[in-house]
Amino acid sequence: MATSRKIIRVRTVAVGAGWRNYIFVLVDTDDGLTGLGEASLGAQTNAVLGAVKDLEPLLLGADPSRIEHLWQQAYRHAFWHGGPTFLSALAGVEVALWDIQGQALGVPIHRLFGGPVRDRIRAYANGPRGDTPEEMAQSAADLVTQGFTALKMAPWEAMPILASKGKIESGVAKVRAVREAVGAEVDLMVDAHGRLSPPVAVRAAIALAPFGITFLEEPCLPGNAAALVRIARKSPVPIAVGERHYTRWAFTELLDSRTIGVLQPDIIQGGGIAEARRIAALAEMHFVSVAPHNPWSWVNTMASLHLDAVLPNFLMQEVITDLEPWKDATVSHRPVIDAEGFFALPSAPGLGISLDIEAAKRFPPVEGRPPALWHDDGAVADW
């Protein structure tokens, strides 16, 4: 579509939320449209804000409708491709451009990706929380009362390279308590958060299997596909992975191995909606389903819903349920789940959510390091 629209300004807003900040990108056009995207990346606030600034010379004056062409220039002309910092910044911009395009055309973003292939979108809760099995079970029961039919928990903290049954059991006990609390019908997922070594991951998967686990996420750290494949071959629980795999190139080897059950690209760290769509298409070639990662604000939740709407191989959508005060206060409205645990399809033009900048100012960004885990001897453990 020919257009004379131009990008005239790129703004960022960082909102403080405990140890981390949520980062929003606003792209303004010369005809008064504003697109919104999210670029949150844990505690790497200054780095991401800087990366958005680095993109400004490319964006200012550009036609915001040439989203793919701008993405290509940002990614490929950068020479230094990718990485989570850069991709988060790029995704924040990219989603804002889709928001502008949807608003300009008067359609929700999912209409620009081939239209919805489903009528509603199943949610899963990133929760329950708790230090003890009892706390976890109570938290899980609360989430089921809210309507969730699928829950994900992270039951282990710092684990040694080889762990006794007792150490593994410390996490399994929480899973057992949750299963007992919620009954047999609820989907339970376990996020190992990359904290297990490959041999410990295999034993943990075997220990989890009796509790009917839908998937085991990041059983070991990313960075060595062969190690993950070895775990997947032995695991009785399907393996999910992807939040720390950036762009489609990171997924090809895993998909070729035909051992992974679920891919979890994150729109932010994966480089945007279109890149996540491409990753999902690769997954579809391999009969692998997609459950987009999203521990972020309502803005990325909305972006994820547009993606979920158009993916034939979509499984379910992560959403973080902790009711921090900033979350609702900073946006025009929050996406909600119905009594059966589903989100409605987004229907408003563009992204369908806007930022309340005045409200956001009430939650200034924090200076902080990410939460840290340590081994018993004071050595660094993976968080």
Place this chain on the structure above:
Amino acid sequence: MDAVVTVASAERPDLKIRVTEVIPHVLFAGRTNLIFVEVRTDVGITGIGEASLEGKTEAVVGAINDIAEYLIGQDPTRIEHHWQTMYRHSFWRGGVIIGSAISGIEQALWDVLGKALGAPVHELLGGRVRDRVRLYANGPRGTTPEEVAESCLRLVEAGWEALKLAPFEAVPGVAGPCELAQARHRMQLIRDAVGSDVDVLIDCHGRLSPTAAVQMAEALEEFDIFFFEEPVLPEDPRAMAEVAAAISIPIATGERLFTKWGFRDVLALGAADVLQPDLAHCGGILEARKIAAAAEVSFVGMAPHNPYSWLLTMASIQLDLATPNFLIQEFLVDHPAEVEQLFATPFVWLPGGWVEPPMAPGLGVELDWDAVRALEQRPYTRTYQPSLWHVDGSVADW
């Protein structure tokens, strides 16, 4: 220096030194903005490192500031522990931006430690395994084939015996007869100009498809190419491995691979004969040393990437001196004078593009801080990257 030695000899330095400030310095000069990291301590020792990264200045500075808060108050000599914390506790690991920030800081910590102990960094890495270090010139410039050949000749006349050039621009996915003939013509002129004794290194800059890379390697085979760098993009090491399996020119890669994990598949697949980690991006000196050790297992050589300032050059030379499978060191020949003037300590050159081992404590680099401040105070230049385009206006890889 006196104060430094006192600290080292008086008591265990690790119990005494604390980081007081971590300061990124952006210098607006030359081919790209230079980013230096200054780590100050409470004993008067200051360490410096380089984290320059084309087109991503603000992001790297932001990443350094994100980490600075952790380092202040820490013992700067626990280099490995801080690396673990900076890399692993970020959860969102890696990528070139945080990689560059960590690398610059890590070099500065080695500089602090070396100065505290009164030893050059290579002595802290197991000591010298060679007496001098061979450099190659990243230098021939020019637009036409004739200009490039002339530029090569000038460098050879200046004493260089190894040159690297990037002869390809936007090449279609399959090279046609024109592209192949042009490539042969360019290389013929260069060989004719420099003779048969000079090592000619070709940097493909990831601009070729796997198919075009094999076509080009076959077309250039007769010109005795020293190595073929990044014949394809590094995202899929299996594509690089396919090229390696098909051509006889040795393959070099690694400037866009980060940390030991980034190099694992390249080595496992036999995708390269030479690794080129950049000490300003890959995680730093010690991370590069680990990559070199892994490369040694696969009989692969090391040629650290370095199109940056003499600060990174010196950090790289420290590694090169202590690394058995080191091959050759990249060196950018055409820094503007204002960049060269930042450095109070020149290299000790030997004929043919070799340098003597630096023996000063730490990295062996002394900055002219007045010159640093002068460049820092220049108006901010935020340039986007140089770029290549296909004939139809679509993006080509630069």
